[in-house]
Amino acid sequence: MSGSMERLVPLWFTIGLFAVWEATCRLLDVDPFILPAPSEVLAALVQYWRPVLRHSLVTLWTTMVGFGLAVAFGIVLGLIVGWSRTIYRGIYPVMIGFNTIPKVAVVPILVIWFGIGEVPAILTAFLISFFPIVVNVATGLATMEPELEDVLRALGARKLDIMLKVGIPRALPYLFGSLKVAITLAFVGSVVSETIAANAGIGFLMAQAGSNFQMPLVFAGLMALAVEGIAMYALFALVERRMTRWAFRSSTSAAA
Amino acid sequence: MTAFVDIDGVTLTYRGASGDVTALRGTSLAVGRGEFTAVVGPSGCGKSTLMRLVTGLVRPTEGRVSLDGAAVDGPVKIAGMAFQNPNLLPWRTVTDNVLLPLEIVEPYRRRFRAEKKQYKERAEALLATVGLAGFGDRFPWELSGGMQQRASLCRALIHEPELLMLDEPFAALDAFTREELWCVLRDLWERIGFTVVLVTHDLREAAFLADTIHVMSARPGRIVTTRQVELPRPRDLEVCFEPAFVDLIHELRGRIAEMRAA
Numbered sequence: 001m002s003g004s005m006e007r008l009v010p011l012w013f014t015i016g017l018f019a020v021w022e023a024t025c026r027l028l029d030v031d032p033f034i035l036p037a038p039s040e041v042l043a044a045l046v047q048y049w050r051p052v053l054r055h056s057l058v059t060l061w062t063t064m065v066g067f068g069l070a071v072a073f074g075i076v077l078g079l080i081v082g083w084s085r086t087i088y089r090g091i092y093p094v095m096i097g098f099n100t101i102p103k104v105a106v107v108p109i110l111v112i113w114f115g116i117g118e119v120p121a122i123l124t125a126f127l128i129s130f131f132p133i134v135v136n137v138a139t140g141l142a143t144m145e146p147e148l149e150d151v152l153r154a155l156g157a158r159k160l161d162i163m164l165k166v167g168i169p170r171a172l173p174y175l176f177g178s179l180k181v182a183i184t185l186a187f188v189g190s191v192v193s194e195t196i197a198a199n200a201g202i203g204f205l206m207a208q209a210g211s212n213f214q215m216p217l218v219f220a221g222l223m224a225l226a227v228e229g230i231a232m233y234a235l236f237a238l239v240e241r242r243m244t245r246w247a248f249r250s251s252t253s254a255a256a
Numbered sequence: 257m258t259a260f261v262d263i264d265g266v267t268l269t270y271r272g273a274s275g276d277v278t279a280l281r282g283t284s285l286a287v288g289r290g291e292f293t294a295v296v297g298p299s300g301c302g303k304s305t306l307m308r309l310v311t312g313l314v315r316p317t318e319g320r321v322s323l324d325g326a327a328v329d330g331p332v333k334i335a336g337m338a339f340q341n342p343n344l345l346p347w348r349t350v351t352d353n354v355l356l357p358l359e360i361v362e363p364y365r366r367r368f369r370a371e372k373k374q375y376k377e378r379a380e381a382l383l384a385t386v387g388l389a390g391f392g393d394r395f396p397w398e399l400s401g402g403m404q405q406r407a408s409l410c411r412a413l414i415h416e417p418e419l420l421m422l423d424e425p426f427a428a429l430d431a432f433t434r435e436e437l438w439c440v441l442r443d444l445w446e447r448i449g450f451t452v453v454l455v456t457h458d459l460r461e462a463a464f465l466a467d468t469i470h471v472m473s474a475r476p477g478r479i480v481t482t483r484q485v486e487l488p489r490p491r492d493l494e495v496c497f498e499p500a501f502v503d504l505i506h507e508l509r510g511r512i513a514e515m516r517a518a
Contacts, residue, residue, distance in 0.1 A: 145341070145343055147341060151338075151412075152356075153313055153331045154312070154332065154337050155333060155415070156361060165360070169345070170347075172347075246346045246347045246395060
């Protein structure tokens with residue numbers, strides 16, 4: 001298969017998936033209230049493009065704010081956790097426990113604290129997405145080669161020198177790798193919160209449409225979410241490749 | 257001659273979850289200034305521990321270690337180290353890898369920003385002496401294993417350390433590359449005149465390069481034999497095929513075999 005054909009495979013696959021969906025709905029005569037066909041979803045998208053766009057932008061905004069907080073907090077906590085084994089051992093069980101709590105269970109608490117609106121969505125996005133960032137940054141620091149640390153310590157390097165010269169550059173590929181995961185989780189967080197307690201955002205739109213029995217619009221909301229999620233994932237995958245090109249090339253060096 | 261590196265009756269015990277491990281017991285070793293010393297022995301005999309002791313990365317449980325007349329009670333700051341794995345930083349070019357010690361060791365550290373250009377030239381000159389002229393702007397992954405190890409040697413030497421500690425630096429290389437690098441190390445040592453402690457399990461390597469060879473016993477390690485290498489310098493690779501060289505290897509090998517049988 002030629003290179004250009006291979007690049008188009010994802011596109012063909014997606015089109016094929018929609019075609020199968022459409023055909024199934026038509027052949028089996030599925031009630032649009034159960035599962036609308038893609039053509040009906042598209043029609044809803046065209047008809048309601050204004051509200052869909054507006055709510056999409058709200059979701060994008062809350063997600064990005066929550067994600068931004070998660071990146072800042074995740075890097076700081078990751079550096080602290082990766083800095084010393086003692087802190088690592090102390091904090092890890094707590095973090096695992098925290099990460100295990102389904103974030104949907106936290107939303108009602110956030111609503112009591114901050115009221116219905118954007119703040120719980122932002123915080124839910126933050127809470128759900130900081131964990132992979134912390135774990136990855138800490139892993140990048142903690143898996144530094146002991147021999148390399150010996151080389152630097154034998155030169156009289158302090159812990160801070162070792163972190164700045166080796167630890168942090170070495171943790172960057174781990175960080176950028178985790179951003180791809182974290183951004184998709186952040187979408188999950190904000191939409192979960194919007195579905196339960198919000199007056200704007202795609203989650204809110206879908207909840208409203210669902211209670212009005214407008215299933216095509218519910219699916220249009222899902223489509224909008226998928227598009228946003230893919231776009232953000234692609235953006236951070238690109239950032240990752242740009243920022244840490246060496247990590248994709250080296251196989252025999254320090255970070256192998 | 258007073259010893260430059262003096263290890264006196266050192267015992268080192270690591271505390272582990274599954275009981276304590278004694279890596280060295282009652283080891284004594286002296287290295288003169290400018291001497292090329294090799295330490296050979298079976299794997300797991302605490303050779304690497306010896307390196308960490310001399311550079312102050314671990315403290316002895318008993319006995320004392322001193323370097324240049326001063327007791328070692330913390331990382332020593334005058335040592336360069338190289339290991340079996342070149343451990344180059346893949347996000348830095350070869351030259352920037354070599355410059356790393358200058359960003360850490362005083363007085364270079366203070367002047368680094370101001371004199372970066374001179375330091376770069378110095379790194380490139382050093383790279384040229386090990387046959388890496390023109391490779392300074394490459395990244396480590398673009399280099400072969402032998403070339404990476406050459407760069408690693410340069411990194412260990414750029415700050416002109418008085419002591420070079422080598423832990424099986426050539427063990428992962430093929431035989432031809434290894435012999436090439438023996439000559440590279442020999443030339444650097446003859447030109448600059450630092451003190452070397454080379455830990456290896458390759459008897460030919462030890463005999464070709466060193467003035468003195470110490471043979472260590474299996475764990476807990478201690479020095480069982482010390483042998484001067486009388487071969488005249490400068491040595492070239494042909495020396496490896498002379499009877500005196502072969503006899504020396506044979507003798508050392510016999511000692512190690514005896515020890516393993518015991």
